[in-house]
Amino acid sequence: xxxxxxxxxxxxxxxxxxxxxxxxxxxxxxxxxxxxxxxxxxxxxxxxxxxxxxxxxxxxxxxxxxxxxxxxxxxxxxxxxxxxxxxxxxxxxxxxxxxxxxxxxxxxxxxxxxxxxxxxxxxxxxxxxxxxxxxxxxxxxxxxxxxxxxxxxxxxxxxxxxxxxxxxxxxxxxxxxxxxxxxxxxxxxxxxx
Amino acid sequence: xxxxxxxxxxxxxxxxxxxxxxxxxxxxxxxxxxxxxxxxxxxxxxxxxxxxxxx
Numbered sequence: 001x002x003x004x005x006x007x008x009x010x011x012x013x014x015x016x017x018x019x020x021x022x023x024x025x026x027x028x029x030x031x032x033x034x035x036x037x038x039x040x041x042x043x044x045x046x047x048x049x050x051x052x053x054x055x056x057x058x059x060x061x062x063x064x065x066x067x068x069x070x071x072x073x074x075x076x077x078x079x080x081x082x083x084x085x086x087x088x089x090x091x092x093x094x095x096x097x098x099x100x101x102x103x104x105x106x107x108x109x110x111x112x113x114x115x116x117x118x119x120x121x122x123x124x125x126x127x128x129x130x131x132x133x134x135x136x137x138x139x140x141x142x143x144x145x146x147x148x149x150x151x152x153x154x155x156x157x158x159x160x161x162x163x164x165x166x167x168x169x170x171x172x173x174x175x176x177x178x179x180x181x182x183x184x185x186x187x188x189x190x191x192x193x
Numbered sequence: 194x195x196x197x198x199x200x201x202x203x204x205x206x207x208x209x210x211x212x213x214x215x216x217x218x219x220x221x222x223x224x225x226x227x228x229x230x231x232x233x234x235x236x237x238x239x240x241x242x243x244x245x246x247x248x
Contacts, residue, residue, distance in 0.1 A: 126212075130213055131216040
């Protein structure tokens, strides 16, 4: 990712910002699940990065630095609004408690719905270590927590996702107790391959 | 008993794989979306402001 040649003294990392926008925006949308809010976050991140570029160490990963600014900005906004809108997650989750009709085509839409219902902290850890390819160490640095916390949070987040999708990991999935779920998994694995 | 345990482990691994696949897909799906032009404009604006100030 980073340039192989040592950057010239005059190199301005801000010239690299545009190239990082697609991933930064994908992270923002994954985190807040709202495109308008995500775009505001990206804008705020650009402004902060631009003004604080002297605090960026060119020996480190610019994308990780931008992700960190974005998630910190997001959580500080969230802390303010969470107090105003209590328990929106609980109310939303309660509407979704019945087992949905399984269908291979619906599997991804269903996964997205389950993903939407996770807490932002759970979405964040799963996207960082699961989808965008950061190591647990890197994610720990970005999230400002210990590596062990990243691992346990990721594990809880996966468990929660499975619960929301009514996949019980303690059930012998392939024993025929839930053939419909098995079929969905086989079909979508084939579809994803 | 042992067979059930193996099945449960296989089930766990299958669920985990399924989750990882879908997570990548969630992220890839949003990554495909074109980035709005307003960000390139914002960057150009910031650069122009700075050059203006530096003069």
